[in-house]
Amino acid sequence: MPVTLHDLAREVGVSIATVSRALSGAPGVAEETRQRVLAAARAAHYRPNVMAQRLQKQRTDTLGIIVPTSSTRFGDPFFGDFLAGVGDKAIEHEYDLLVSTRAPEADELHTYERMVRERRVDGLIVISTRPHDERILYLLEQNFPFVAFGRSDIDAEFPYLDVDGEYGMYHATRYLIALGHRRIAYISAPYTFMYSTHRLQGYRKALAEHNIPFDEQLIAIGDLRDRSGYNLTRDFLSRENPPSAIIACNDWMASGAIGAARDMGLTVGQDLSILGFDDVPLAQIVHPRLTTVHQPAYEAGWHICDMLIRLLRQETLEQRHVLLQPELIVRESCGPRATS
């Protein structure tokens, strides 16, 4: 049987309240008494029952994150690093981290309700934001503390951190244009992700600035996995007037693109330029190594968690809206347009 405050009180010969005060470091306890209590607690290996504390304090000291496990599952190392950042920050401030897997199909909102209404957590981190994100709408309506990783287009203000996808894609596209490319294909992520729109905007902006007409034919939508990058690239390359460069919305699809180019006898970096997004470890393993836009996953998770904790502690956030500028990492998968 675990030892309780009550046990300690009896042993030391004081009241349970005094023990509680002594242990919590509250004022109004004789130093000598405090020492006796502390000694007894140590001797008995006393540890508080957190459930009792939580019930009383009406706080859980727990943060939650709901992760869709469907398509990519956690499999994406980008997410793993993000989670590591969140976890490290949480433990630093003695918060527990509740991770709930939930396929988006399976009434995701229900999982949010469970977290909120049953008071399992004090705050939530919302990831993979979507246009008109109902999860955010719900949390806002419930007035429940959260921070989102990503923006949305809903008509309300909420705290978020995002990586500036428009900025990233804009610079990536400019880079390719500077290399002489004019026909640049673009493999988008599904538009159910908010970031897809932002990134596409960056691409269009760079095109427009250089008076390159936007060509609907050069846009395709992948499912984020390497297989779809592969297939879509084969499509592009089999056309009459194939692109000389391809941008993919993540490194997995870009890697698939590299495979497709290789299978079609092209040398990536010479005959065809390929550019990715995320800069996961894979980007340095494929051959040629991938030129890509670096997303600081670990730092993003860490920072978001920090924002959430501040929110819960009623500290004022110096910035409720953080936009990180991703950096283009130049490696070997892009080169000047082949002059044929």
Added chain:
Amino acid sequence: MPVTLHDLAREVGVSIATVSRALSGAPGVAEETRQRVLAAARAAHYRPNVMAQRLQKQRTDTLGIIVPTSSTRFGDPFFGDFLAGVGDKAIEHEYDLLVSTRAPEADELHTYERMVRERRVDGLIVISTRPHDERILYLLEQNFPFVAFGRSDIDAEFPYLDVDGEYGMYHATRYLIALGHRRIAYISAPYTFMYSTHRLQGYRKALAEHNIPFDEQLIAIGDLRDRSGYNLTRDFLSRENPPSAIIACNDWMASGAIGAARDMGLTVGQDLSILGFDDVPLAQIVHPRLTTVHQPAYEAGWHICDMLIRLLRQETLEQRHVLLQPELIVRESCGPRATS
């Protein structure tokens, strides 16, 4: 203010005890009363306060897993899939999943004590088991429910699920021997992981069976990252009598090995055979695609979580020790020994 049992009781005009019974489906409440309570609960969007339930029931309905975030961080997709399996199983049985990141250096055992003594979770999943694993020793001593992913060499029985690394490496090595290889280098994982020993045993067993002397010179220890696979491979290949095949203890190091071979002008699959372990998505992306031993990460997580839940429910485990047989996945990174 959230609505409580008390609120419902007043509203329906019955006692709080009756409401509790009606909601929990306990017997001894008139069907008509139950319906009225249920209706009121639904109307008021009633949800129980789980902390109160937990305090009362002396159960947390929460499972815990402590993840070292150091070296590989979560970055390894193998781990991500494992976690997805655990999470999906947990939610299926309405268990919460507490994920705690903790660098092994940082007094990992302290995190376990916190989980156990403060009763934050009902049971734990222990991953990356080690020789003489102190975490397992501690949990055993505390008589705390847990299931390990991996075995240990301690002198006590405990429930675990493991992938049979010896079996996997044995078959992998045999495969290479059948292709004519005699000098097979081996890049091990650090011996702080229990599985390193098992896998090495499989390698040695296959060698012995074919009367190939074990050569200490052909063994190296990597840090699981592609960089070390790269460096170690360069080492091996710069020797006087280089190996004709290399086995790496995970796909990341194997991918690094592929890079090294390429940089040294060798064609992998012809001049040099390379074999990995895990079968993460990366294995199908590198060129040539990696022949490797498949570890069912998601299924392992799912199964372990299932075992733990049964343990907590006092159901008898039909098997306290599960050993999964991994399968060799043949792709293109291995070929017959070049006859020079």
Added chain:
DNA sequence: GTGAAAGCGCTAACAG
């Protein structure tokens, strides 16, 4: 079939 009451282990207001 229903209600009153005790108590899970802890914190905090109020007395003394």
Added chain:
DNA sequence: CTGTTAGCGCTTTCAC
């Protein structure tokens, strides 16, 4: 400085 008391919201005997 210390003890008494009243809950936090819920489950579960034990009476009626």
